[in-house]
Amino acid sequence: MANKFDFTLRGGLKMPALGLGTYAPKEGDDDVFNAVHTAVKAGYRNLDCAAIYxxxxxxxxxIKKLIVEGTIQREDLFITSKLWNTCHRPDLVRASLKKSLDDLGVKYLDLYLIHWPMAYKEGEEFMPLDENGKVIFSDVDYVDTWKVECHLHLQQDKLEEYVSCLQEPKVVELAKAKNKTPAQILLRFIIQRGLSAVPKSVKPERVVENFQIFDFELSEEEMELLRALNKDFRLNIETVAVDHKYYTFNDAF
Structure with a gap:
């Protein structure tokens, strides 16, 4: 179970409940560098990364700058990365992991996930395409650990991971009553359910704002109000892989 700051995982390792998502497809390396630096200075200790980012x-x-500055040591951070679809074949996993370790400049990861459960053709391209522009699949099966989409409108009670939906009127109303932002309300909702959240942003003010969720609580009535907004609505269905034999996004979880 999680307290309001971290989980204790099965092996005894502690994982901070709130992390920084580093997916930033429209931003450059400088923006990502600044976001990570700002986040850790603000108190984040959980960084969610991936090769495909x-x-x-x-x-x-x-991370190196923060260590040199004396802000943190490596063991203060919980760092996650993810195996990309073109490297599901067992003999490619170790090399992919080593590449992420080298790029991150660390000797170990705290968590290594399969990014999606569908494998793509092995090779140099992240998105291998045929002559018709369709992704070329690999027949490699996935193992039993993968990330799932969860948010206010797809609450995924069976697997329980979350992201946020910020325009829901009841969330906006609750945010005004609490003098908080909708994002802060939804992040608090996640944390109070005993879940980990990794919101992403490269805007320093938003990075800091997302961490300011430990100075208030939602009542049980307010929690039930938010629970009732589930719509089983999935934002990301990875449409390029819809014909894959291991496509799972039509499943209940």
């Missing part, structure tokens, strides 16, 4: 070197540079 193509910015792990920028994340690693920020």
């Amino acid at each position: 193509r910015n792990e070197r920028a994340v690693g540079s920020a």
Whole structure:
């Protein structure tokens, strides 16, 4: 179970309940570097990374600077990265992990996940395409650990991971009553359910704002109000892989 700051995982390792998502497809390395630096200075100790984000070197540079500055030591951070779809074949996993370690400039990860449960053709391209522009699949099966989409409108009670939906009127109303932002309300909702959240942003003010969720609580009535907003609505269905034999996004969880 989680307290309001961290989980204790099965092996005894502690994972901070709130982390920084580093996916930033429209931003450059400088933005990612600054976001990570700002986040850790603000108190974040959980960094969510992935090979497909193509910015792990920028994340690693920020980590190195923070260590040199004396802000943190490596063991203060919980760092996650993810195996990309083209490297599901067992003989490719170790090399992919080593590449992320080298790019991040660390000797170990605290958590290594399979990014999606569908494998793509092995090779140099992240998105291998055929002559018709369709992703080429690999027949490699996935193992039993993968990330899932969860948020206010797809509450995923069976697997329980979350992201946020910020425009829901009842959330906006609750935010005004609490003198908080909708994002802060939804992040608090996640944390109070005993879940980990990794919101992403490269805007320093938003990074700091997202961490300011430990100075208030939602009542049980307010929690039930938010629980009732589930719509089983999935934002990301990875449409390029809809024909894959291991496509799972039509499943209940």
